[in-house]
Amino acid sequence: MDNNKGQFIKPDALKNLVSRYGYKKEIIKKIEEASQVDQIVNLDISSLSLFPLFLETNYPNIELKYLERSVVNEGLILPLFVYKYDSKMTVINGVKRFLVAKANKLKSLPCIEIKASLNDVICYMLNNMITNKDNALVLAYAYNVLINQFSMSEKEIQILTNLSHGQINNMLRLLKLSKKVKNLILENKLSYAKARLLVNLPLDVQDKVVTKLINLSVREVEEYLRNLKSGNLEANKKTNINYKLVDNTIVIYPESQDQLNKIIRILEETNL
Secondary structure, three states, X not given: OOOOOOOOOOHHHHHHHHHHHOOOOHHHHHHHHOOOHHHOEEEEXXXXXXXXXXXXXXXXXXXXXXXXXXXXXXXXXXOEEEEEEOOEEEEEEOHHHHHHHHHOOOOEEXXXXXXXXXXXXXXXXXXXXXXXXXXXXXXXXHHHHHHHOOOOOHHHHHHHHOOOHHHHHHXXXXXXXXXXXXXXXXXXXXXXXXXXXXXXXXXHHHHHHHHHHOOOOHHHHHHHHHHHHHOOOOOOOOOOOXXXXXXXXXXXXXXXXXXXXXXXXXXXXXXO
C-alpha cells in the first residue's frame, strides 16, 4: 500500500517503472501534466511537512533568501505539490518555497495533492532533484534515506537515476564530512569535487584545513592534501622566484599562475 511507511519498489515493479519512463524524465511530465489548476486547495501550513527524502537543515537561509521577498510580498504564486505519506500531507515539490513560507509564518498555502503510487512519486522526486541540479549533499541525504528507510539497494538507485556506482558512492561518502564542511557545501562555498577529497581526513583536520581550500583549484587541493598526509605541507623543495627591488618595493615575476597562487596563499597565511 502506497501510504504505508517503509514499503517501496519490488524487483518486478522496478523493472516496470524503468520500462515506462526510462531515463528521459517522462515521469516529471506525466505527474505535472496530470495536475490541474482546479485541483488547487489551500492547506494550513501546520498540517504540512517535508517528504522524508528532504531535510530542512539542508536548505540554509543563505540559499532561501532570494525567494523571501517574493513569497512575503506576493505569497505563493505556484502551488506546492503534496503527497499523503504515513497519514500526513508531505511536500514533494516546492520545498524551498514551503520553508520560506514557514519561516515567515504564512498561515495557509496553495497545494495540489498528487494522486499517484509511491513508486511514481519517488521516481518523480529523484528525477526532479537531478534535473534541478540539487546540491550533492541534498542528493546524498535522499539516497541514504532510500537505502535505510525504504530498503532500496544502491543498484536500484543507479537504475532510477542513471548514475554510476562511483557517482552514488561518492555522494553517500559526503555524509561522513564534518558539520562545518557540510555547511560550506550547502552554502555553495565549497564544491563537491573539493569536498569529496576531504572524506578520509579526521573531522578535526577537515575543520582545520577546509577554509584554506575554498579558493584553490581541485588540482591544488589534491596537492595540498598530499603534502598534508606526507607531513610536507610547506613542500621542502626549493622554488625559484624571479623578483627585483624597485624603490623599496619587491616586484615578483611568477613563472606560472600556479606559482602566483602559491605566493598569494603564503602571504595570506602569514598575514603579510
